[in-house]
Amino acid sequence: MLLLALDTATPAVTVAVCDGARPLAEHTVVDPRRHGELLAPGIRTALQEAEVERSALAGIAVGVGPGPFTGLRVGLVTARVLAATLGIPVFGVCTLDALAEAAALRGEFGVATDARRKEVYWARYAGRHRLAGPYVDRPATAAGRLDGIPVVGAGAALYPDAFPDHREPHLPSAAALARWVSAGRPTLPPAPLYLRRPDAVEPGRPKRVSPR
Amino acid sequence: MTTEPLVLGIETSCDETGVGLVRGTTLLADAVASSVAEHARFGGVVPEVASRAHLEALLPTVDRAVAAAGVAPAEVDGIAVTAGPGLAGALLVGVAAAKAYAMALDKPLYGVNHLAAHVAVDQLEHGRLPQPCLALLVSGGHSSLLLVPDVTDDVRSLGATIDDAAGEAFDKVARVLGLPFPGGPHIDRVAKGGDPAAIDFPRGLTGPRDPAYDFSFSGLKTAVARWVEARERAGEPVPVNDVAASFQEAVVDVLTAKAVDACREHGVETLLIGGG
Numbered sequence A: 001m002l003l004l005a006l007d008t009a010t011p012a013v014t015v016a017v018c019d020g021a022r023p024l025a026e027h028t029v030v031d032p033r034r035h036g037e038l039l040a041p042g043i044r045t046a047l048q049e050a051e052v053e054r055s056a057l058a059g060i061a062v063g064v065g066p067g068p069f070t071g072l073r074v075g076l077v078t079a080r081v082l083a084a085t086l087g088i089p090v091f092g093v094c095t096l097d098a099l100a101e102a103a104a105l106r107g108e109f110g111v112a113t114d115a116r117r118k119e120v121y122w123a124r125y126a127g128r129h130r131l132a133g134p135y136v137d138r139p140a141t142a143a144g145r146l147d148g149i150p151v152v153g154a155g156a157a158l159y160p161d162a163f164p165d166h167r168e169p170h171l172p173s174a175a176a177l178a179r180w181v182s183a184g185r186p187t188l189p190p191a192p193l194y195l196r197r198p199d200a201v202e203p204g205r206p207k208r209v210s211p212r
Numbered sequence B: 001m002t003t004e005p006l007v008l009g010i011e012t013s014c015d016e017t018g019v020g021l022v023r024g025t026t027l028l029a030d031a032v033a034s035s036v037a038e039h040a041r042f043g044g045v046v047p048e049v050a051s052r053a054h055l056e057a058l059l060p061t062v063d064r065a066v067a068a069a070g071v072a073p074a075e076v077d078g079i080a081v082t083a084g085p086g087l088a089g090a091l092l093v094g095v096a097a098a099k100a101y102a103m104a105l106d107k108p109l110y111g112v113n114h115l116a117a118h119v120a121v122d123q124l125e126h127g128r129l130p131q132p133c134l135a136l137l138v139s140g141g142h143s144s145l146l147l148v149p150d151v152t153d154d155v156r157s158l159g160a161t162i163d164d165a166a167g168e169a170f171d172k173v174a175r176v177l178g179l180p181f182p183g184g185p186h187i188d189r190v191a192k193g194g195d196p197a198a199i200d201f202p203r204g205l206t207g208p209r210d211p212a213y214d215f216s217f218s219g220l221k222t223a224v225a226r227w228v229e230a231r232e233r234a235g236e237p238v239p240v241n242d243v244a245a246s247f248q249e250a251v252v253d254v255l256t257a258k259a260v261d262a263c264r265e266h267g268v269e270t271l272l273i274g275g276g
């Protein structure tokens, strides 16, 4: 089954074309500010390198976060539109699951990514099985609940005091995302995991403008 | 036999997800999803709320427009999308979607300036625009005067607001008067029962040394709030109808005077008013 996989929930814009679990081409660029610019050319390049026509694709796998809002939406809307227009299914994968897939650790471990604002998105795994999460918390809170087990992901490397046993990989790869889907592991609807409410406050009474 | 090109247009610059299908200059269908109700309690458009709503509304809105037009997506000859100006996160959803349609359908993609699009929309009603024409665009997001020699490749800004858009001033004055968001229709409604000459509110940027075609509505909004506060402090009732009518008069007065001046200076006989 030819899969196009992509994830934009972290600073990485990662795209892969895979035949089942076998990657035919993978294209990853790390630039947190240019998801909107980098994704479409990344898809084009990956399809060309894999020598796959888009009409031959059988499905799309997309990382659904959790991730900072703006970049995450670029990947999701792209995956939804491509899938709907090509008439193929779209599979959502928790971005932390893709990191767990790539980590390939036995036993229990954690995954943590950077949630900005001095927080991390995190989850706890036993092998490829997600036991808890995803959550968003301060590093110390997450570390407290991961009680000393190894932690992969950039969120762990960023806070080494909280996560002394931090491990690679730091960022998700689209090939791992495709592997997760082709192995038949649990997928999600292609809807964003924001985990936070929008920053907005309801206004009180209008502020006074006259001097007292 | 030649048929005119079929273009799918996508607009996500603010709080509405807009999709249109146009053949030549004939509008086949348009569909709009609005998140305005979700912003109401915040008294203005919240960018993150708008961006989230665009992601959810995009595909269903395109599907509705395509169904209403009675065309198949594969028949589309090109994709047009608002490239700016607008809310960055909101624009990004529409642009990413448009790129995906262009990629999936293997059709060209055109980025369109949002202000030029406001001008171009007139062609759906009245056919080709007279060249040149002058455009006054007024909404919650913009207040601009444009000289338009050719809408597809020569649109020149003569002036724009240096602070609040006219519509923002309506929203803020509505709050001062205890009227709901969005302010425009509510101010307009209560203004109908008021006297536009009751209060002489300031006309921003109309002095001899001010830029001829720029606008400023922030000072006006503050002047209205001061006037209302002074009334309240004196324990007198606030004549909401008169305040609304006089505020609206001050805004319209400046907009129309500057637009007509610009037409005279540039020898243009057609003034187009848009916004929304």
Ligand SMILES: [Zn+2]
Residues within 6 Å of the ligand: B114, B118, B139, B141, B142, B275, B276
């Ligand atoms: Zn507009």
